[in-house]
Amino acid sequence: MSSTFDITLRDSQYTQAAAIAPELFDRQEYRAYEQELLVRSREFLEAESGLLVYRRMRGDGVYYHKSKEHQESLALQLGVLKKSLSYKADVPNFLEPWYGIGYIASAFGGEYLWKEGQAPAVEPMFSSARQLLASEVVPLHQSPIGRIILERIEYFLDKTRGELPLSYCDIQSPANMLSYLLPMSDLCIDIFDDPDGVKQAVELVNELLIEFLKIQRDLIGDALVQPGHGFASSRVFSGAGESTDNVIMFSDDHYREFFQRSHEHLGDEFGGVVFHSCGSWSHKAPMVKSFRNTIMVDGAFSPETDPDPNDPKAFEQIFRDSGIIVNARCVGDSESVYPYFSDLINDHMKVIAVTYCQDPEDQEQLYDRLHALLK
Secondary structure (H helix, E strand, O other), X not given: OOOOXXXXXXXXXXXXXXXXXXXXXXXXXXXXXXXXXXXXXHHHHHOOOEEEEEEOOOEOOOOOHHHOOHHHHHHHHHHHHHHHOOOOOOOOOOEOOOOOOOHHHHHHOOOOEOOOXXXXXXXXXXXXXXXXXXXXXXXXXXXXXXXXXXXXXXXHHHHHOOOOOEOOOOEEOHHHHHHHHOOHHHHHHHHHHOHHHHXXXXXXXXXXXXXXXXXXHHHHHHHEOEOOOOOOOEOOOOOEEEEOHHHHHOOHHHHHHHHHHHHHHXXXXXXXXXXXXXXXXXXXXXXXXXXOOEEEXXXXXXXXXXXXXXXXXXXXXXXXXOOOEEEEEEOOOHHHHHHHHHOOOOOOOEEEEEEOOOOHHHHHHHHHHHHHOOO
């Protein structure tokens, strides 16, 4: 348990695998594999407690500069889907039309900045919520970046004949989206100086997001897996997986006042909210737990996953007997991550153990040890 976060890595959670052209990918093999594992997902959902193990596969560069082209992104993702078949797990991997996290800016006329070797970025366009509200806005599906995301979904569906599991694009919460539109310092000042303006801005971006996700849901159809992105996802799961890393920037009182309503509205539309924040956020977990529609939470629990990981014992205490699923990510080999998982997994918890063992044999050893915790 003495391992540390490797700051030299661009992506601590990626998996190296050769790209596979869509016409060379065995769709029938993967569909059969997925169907077999769906039985475990259904049983897990119906139980009051339990465990699923998910060997997460992230293609190298898919969440960085290699997200720019549909073809390269799909081929790299198909490569890791094929590789995942060799790892013992309970939840299959899926395709994702990832194209950056700042797409909300496109609704306001913003454009992506593509720096060499990096993910697309946006620069804040406004200095206040009122300035944002006074600007011209178009629905996300009509914006340039939004159209590219929908075109990516169509491309993925076409090349895979709609047979492979596919999620929404990366979902960002209003607390995150607003920070892409105006500097966080200005947003925090507006919390005090113009609370009504901030509330209107939150509602605006949340409505833009919900409309965009509904269009994606209809487009993807039966291939849709939820909650998407960094969460274990399945055709039988529900909810929208939302990144809310900025939760730590606000007091609980302010977060409840300005963002709880949008959280609960999103959950009403998509069968619940799955909450993610990077870093250590256990001090915010009781608040998130109390929100209506919180069905799953996500966190990093090993130092190889995040430079400031969560304490698994704190999450066990907070979510014990709650029925809320803990999606627990632990980068590292079986020996280094087992202690973190063992502090979370018991008969009072619903846990999805997200693993990144590099060797299939090491993955199998960890899989068996984790499931033995409930025997």
